[in-house]
Amino acid sequence: MKKIIFLITACFVAFATKAQQASFFAADTVGCVPFTCTFVNTSSNAASYIWTFSNGVTSSASNPTVIFNDTGYFDVQLIALSPTGLADTLFLENYIYVSAPPVVSFSAPAEVCKEETFFPQNMSQNASTFIWDFGDGNTSILENPAHQYTHSGNFNIALFAYNEWGCSAFHSASVYVKEIPDINVVSENRISCDLSAPVNISLSASDNSQINSVSWEIDNGLFTASGLSAQFNFNSFGNHDVKNTVSFTNGCVKELELEDYIQINESIVPQVVLSDSSGCVPFTTSAEIINFDAYAGIVWNNNGEGDVSETQLSFDDPGVYHISLTVIDTNGCSSAQILENLITVSSPPVLNTNFPVYGCDNDTVLLQVFNPQASFVSWTIDNASFTGNTIQIPTTDKDLDVSLHVDFFSGCSIDTAISDFVKIINPSAAMIQQSATTGCVPFSVDFSLQNPNLYSAVTWYFDNDTSASVYNPSITFPNAGVYGATIITESTTGCIDTINAGYLVHAKNSVPVNLNVDTISGCSPLSVNLSAQNIGYNYWEWKTDSIVIGTDETLVYSFETPGIHAIQLSSENYNGCPFTQNFAVAEVLDGDADFIVQNISCNSKEAVIIDAKGNVASAQWDFGDGTVETGTNVGVHTYENYGFYTAFVSYITNDGCPGVEGVSLSFAECLFSGSLGAGSAGLFAPMDGDNIPDSVLIVPDSATMIYCGPVDIHFSCPLPQDSVSACFWDFGDGTTSTEINPEHIYNQSGTFD
Incomplete structure (x- = not known):
């Protein structure tokens, strides 16, 4: 019975008491020698600690920091002790790894030439990645890169090497980049279509004095030459590569390789076919280039048309003609091609017919083609067809257009359309010409007839009870209204006709503008506000004393000269007819006086000041010594002391204009x-x-x-x-x-x- 109770009690104690537990970690477990590592203690229920490291270091700190000065793997052990002395141990084998840094080394030439490609040799050990810095802003991560400097001068090459654990090392070396001149290959005729012409090629350098030698190579040694310039002759068409090698006095060498630099192209002869190669004038044929796709540009010189495969060629004169073309083929060759004696143009017999033919309306007229070589004549008049060298057709009151087709015994033919072949002498409104149709009375109009040589006599009767028997009368319409005319004509062929022109002239009334002329009075300078609102249209012109003073609808004008000034306004009325009316009168009053000092004698203190113009009606005098008097245009005053004074006079002129003037005095x-x-x-x-x-x-x-x-x-x-x-x-x-x-x-x- 006791044994069972003891076991139960022991179990109860074990579950009620928490045991200590050792645990830790390091932020970094891998590093480069010397490697400083801090350990973070995460143990629980512990009162003290014992740390043991395989590099021989021990510590009782809670979170120790340890320096590993050797490379390799290192064990870490932590013993966590409870307050009662119970221990819990955590052992981590090979927990820390310390790596050795890479050994960085490379070889590079001490001197290179600008634009020369060189290859620095990387001899580093214990490294997996690299960063090259060539000192000119360019970098590389290749193990053995190639580099080329585009500027001369001293540069520092730096190599940063890293191993797989992130350990790095650095090495640098200087390199001097030698300057070389800029060179360029120049040829004005490198692209040519002339196989017989030699190709000139030369070297252009920024400083020729630094060049030691120049060599040329065409098509991998087909042609060679030396010197700053060379000349090559080719015996076949095609493209040619150029290699240029230049050595400089500082030992540098530069090569230029230009692929297909020289191009000797062969011109392609155009192949032209014609729709017709012969005919009578005017002759038109179609010319087409069969091999059109072989050309980059074509100009048909016969008519100036360009870049089309087919064109129409027209010839108005008889003769034997060539076809001339200017062509640029796809090879860039330009040439003038003349295809000789391709077209023959004959001259047809002359078509003789007198036109226009004049006739009267509602009559007949005789039409005839005078040419014994004409074998067949076809007439088309107002959609009616007639045949024969001579025909007689009826007329109406309008002119007739004629289309003619004439075949000749020579095989040539002519098709022509003649407008107004038959002219009917019949005056109409369209035959009257006049200088104007609308104007202001008195309105003068010049009239005339079209083709006056068609008439032997003409009489004009106008609605204003005037008449004229000339071809070009000039008629004046003094009164407003709408006027027409009756014209009776007799043609040179004896046709008489009358035309009533109901509307020829509209004479508009020049209605004057009634204005009340106001008189504006005031002293000089007199400012006048002028306004023509609701008076006139389109333009305004103000005048006074025969001088234009403004062209706006409203005007502010200042009159300086005393006197009477008439103001005139010129504008247009609602009909558009001009008018000039007196608008106002400006009466400018004289507001000036001219005060002068009479002679002041020696030892005298008396001043006599008078108005030389005699324009002052009353005045108030302030003599400048405290004396003020009211009087007329003469001021007399005796001063008590010698000296300088300024006398002021405020006056009213005879016209009632006020003014102030000052006079200087000396005694x-x-x-x-x-x-x-x-x-x-x-x-x-x-x-x-x-x-x-x-x-x-x-x-x-x-x-x-x-x-x-x-x-x-x-x-x-x-x-x-x-x-x-x-x-x-x-x-x-x-x-x-x-x-x-x-x-x-x-x-x-x-x-x-």
Whole structure:
């Protein structure tokens, strides 16, 4: 009984307690020496760990990192210990593999030529894949690639080698690429259709001084030559290969192989057949090229038609003719081919008949072919057939077209169609010509008849009670209306007929436009707004004083000149007839005044300003010194001090126009000295009397006269006039005067003493 209970209890303990379990993994199990590997511990219910590695390393870390410095396979063992000391062991044999890196090596020439193909030799060991970098932007994954440099200079070749475990190694070597000139084979006649002409071929290089030798080979040694240029003669048609070998002074060699470069093509003669080779003029035959597919281009020189296998050839003159062609065959050969004496064209007898034949309507007319060589004549007139050299047919009121077929004893025949073979003399509306049908009164129209030589007399009767007996009358219709005419004609054959033309002329009324002429008054400049809305059509032209001032429907115009200005408008009325009417009158009032300053005498402070035009009715004066006065067109004011002033006048003209004008004023005191200073300029005045000095110098002291030049200045001698017989003035600008009170004009700017 006890034994059974013990076993049950032991089983219960085993299921209730979880045992520790050792487990781990490594992110990478394969690497290259030296290989650093980190192990991730995934054990459960363990308190401590014992790691053992076959490279002799041990560790108690939970997640150890181990460095493998040797190559080969390595075992890993992990013992996981529970808190009570129970152990669980996980052993993985050969779990880690450490590979040795590849041994990289290759051989390559130290120098190559540009565009020369070379083969670097790969001598690497323990490697399965490769990457070549040639230093010019090109790479290769071949074990032993071929390479060619397109530029000269120094380049570095690098080889990266990888084994199956991803281990890599690197090796590099430098190579110098020698420059060679660019070369090209040139021939202006390499494609030819002339077997007898030699083919010239030459070498074109960017720098001929670097060329050591040149050799040529045609068709694998059929022809050879040397030198920069060569000439070859061929005795058979066909294509030829060219091989060119160039050696340079730096030891480089370059070859050019040009397949089918020289082409000597054989021209193909066209084979032409004709539908007819002889006949009478006008003669037409069909020419066809049987071997048309052998040509890339064809021009029939007889008629200029191109690139067709069959063409129509027409001949209007008798003679023996060749067929001329310009052909380009599929070989590229162009040639002119002349097939001689293929076509013979004869001249038929001349068909003599007088036409047109004139007749009267509802009569008969005689038709005849004058040619003794005509064996048979067939006439077709208005779908009716007649035969015979001479026939007589009835006429109606219309012209007749005739189709003729004539056979001649020579075997030639003529088919011809003649329009209006029979002309019926019968005036109709279609026979009247006129210069115009619609116009504005008075409307003049020139009339005429077609073919006036058909008539011996003609009389015109118009609906406006005028008549004329000439072929081309000119009639004026003074009144509006629709007018016709009656024309009576007599033909040179005696036919008389009357035609009533009911509608020939439409004379339209030139209705004037009634406008109220308004007068627009104002001061200059006067701006006027003109509008022709609902007045006239299509165009507008405004005039004043015989000058065109605008061509728009509306216009804004400014009048500057005072006076009366008439404004005219030209346009079209609703009939399309032109008119010119007075539109308005612009009365431009004079708004200008001309204020001037009368002479200001020396030592005077009085200003007199007047309106020279006499156009001012009233004015308000602001003299610039604080004085304001109201007056007329004359302003008089005395200033207290010398100096410069600007007087403004606001005025109303006699026409009631306002204005403002400014006047500049200058006042200075005249001072004099009795002695002459050295270098001074001034006035020298001889005087009568023993006690009067021989000369007196007058110089400005503090006052300066300032003017806007050119300026006209009146000078007054300050000495008593009865004691001075003469004065000598020096104006300081190089001019002088002996007058007592001279007038002088300064033409240049500056300061003058």
